[in-house]
Amino acid sequence: MPCPISVEAGLDHEITHSQAVNEAIAEEMRRDSTVILLGEDVAEAGTPFKVLSGLVEEFGTERVIDTPIAEPGFMGIAVGAAMTGMRPIVDIMFGDFLFLIMDQLCNQAAKTHYMSGGKLNVPLVVRTNLGATRRSAAQHSQSLHALVAHIPGLKIALPATPYEAKGLLKTAIRDDNPVVIFEDKLSYQMKGNVPEEEYLIEFGQANLLREGSDVTLIGTSSMVQTCQAAADLLAEEGISAEVLDPRTIVPLDETAILESVRKTSRAVVIDEGHQNYGVTAEIAARISEKAFYHLDAPVIRLGAMDVPVPFSPALEDLTVPTPKLVARKSLSICRGELVHDA
């Protein structure tokens, strides 16, 4: 079952997504002296997004380690440190730089536990980000979570709110496996409530944000807000949309997704990664395989357009699913319109 809608009720302090990340790391570093932070400009600079400001002052340069600009190198060092008693958090400044660490993340970190027959653990977190429309062009705007979700041995978390950013990151830090957590870089200043007391968010538990009966909108990370806005638009048309946020895509709360779709009989899957071979394809395929006889319409995928992210605002805005697009597609399937030529 997904988490109840009331999960964020009664939360009593409002912080930004950025502060949520900072609080999660600070709390875990206080709790466990083996947690260390490595990356480019993570110490005094606190990253270009200022997400980590203040940590080096509290924990010192031994635990908040500024590295050279050498992603494969410090990622590899984190893997070795994780295998020998530390819990490194690796800061990959932009998700696009994941391509630089692929061998260390996917050939080393992801496979070490398996290849060693369970003898070696790699408890590390790669913190990075996703999201376009920041006018940063093709090498600073990608959403590459599907790429790593494809690799067995990695867990992938996609927080959508400050509450999730903090709870999922704390869980990631305590996990004995490599976890890649993607923050939506456009959301760093977004505010939300988190509890004063400590909390964790278990992986593989979707969050039901809005109940509905006509269509299920399954959105990840940056697209959760898009889904909620789309649901508002749909309500104006008399369509009742359910909104579900999987929170982690490995593991994926398939049960919650299937339950919702069996109830509504229609599904639109929205994710900011490229649509081709992406997260939307995976979730849509699972729905088609496992809830086919409950469906009244084809499952719709809405990912980022399959082009490199363009710089020009006029073009870039075309590449990311919008609430209007989500609402329009949802409306079509709810009305029984032909959405694809047969």
Add this chain to the structure above:
Amino acid sequence: MTKSVRKNTEQFLHLYKQMVRIRTFEENANQLYLNAKMPGLTHMYIGQEAVAVGVCEALENTDRITSTHRGHGHCLAKGAKFKQMFCELLGKAEGYCRGKGGSMHIADQDNGNLGANAIVGGSMGIATGAALSAKLLDTKTVTVCFFGDGATAQGLWYEVMNMAALWQLPVIYACENNGYSEYTPTSEIAAGSLKARAEAFGIESHKVDGQDVLAVHTLTQGLVNRLRNGEGPFFIELETYRYHGHHVGDINRSYYRTKDEETAWQKDRDPITNFGRWLEEQDIANSEELSEIASNIHAEADEAVRYAIDAPYPNHGEVDTHVFAGVKHALPYISGGRIGS
């Protein structure tokens, strides 16, 4: 010299035994391949024994190594057992990695072996990270990163050497220069001097005859002692030679090296023959005693091979275990979250 030789008799014999163990293991592994008893391929360490033994004998059990695709020698020199290694080579459940790693991925945590690696240069970061842990946790342990001359072409090495030097990490980068980067002479892939590359980072560097186990051991022991006192990192280039091909299937090698060259190394620079002769010259052991050492090891290997051949394969249910720590079976976990977690 004589006094210290006497005092160290036991250790010298141990060095000899360890080298013979490696060669014996490899000869058996090669035979398993030739007899089609071993799945896949393997990379023979024969010829390079003095490197692994000379280096690892300078380490404590708690010290770490990272190894390569040509890793059986490092594994044995760090204390691994024949039976579990042969079982791993044959994909059996009692192997070091329950048959999931095979020849190129043997890890032996209990002896500080963080694993062989099938990506050339892939473990350079891991070794450096282990050294970072040792420094942060103040364990006084050291890490040796073994890699071949071919791996010096990987950019990762320069990134991690830079950080190891900046952070003064207790790690030795041990480059086994066996003259060939797979099927290509090192002279065709390496510009300038390897030693100078490490020196460019301010790392103290040494070059040693990798066929001389005593020279390797003496040099490494000195560096290990200094690492424990807070110095480091260091680089060693060990000149050595791979008697076999890149892997067991690399039989026709005339297009990249001559028979004469191979014969000359085996005849004049064999680490076991030469060290055995030295032991005899020093009256540490006579030829009968050396033969007995070898025949005991051969018998042990024969028994281990028989054991591994008869040992059971893993149950099919193990195919999705050990994907995630703390998750019994990965398949229900990844598609259901809470199921099976």
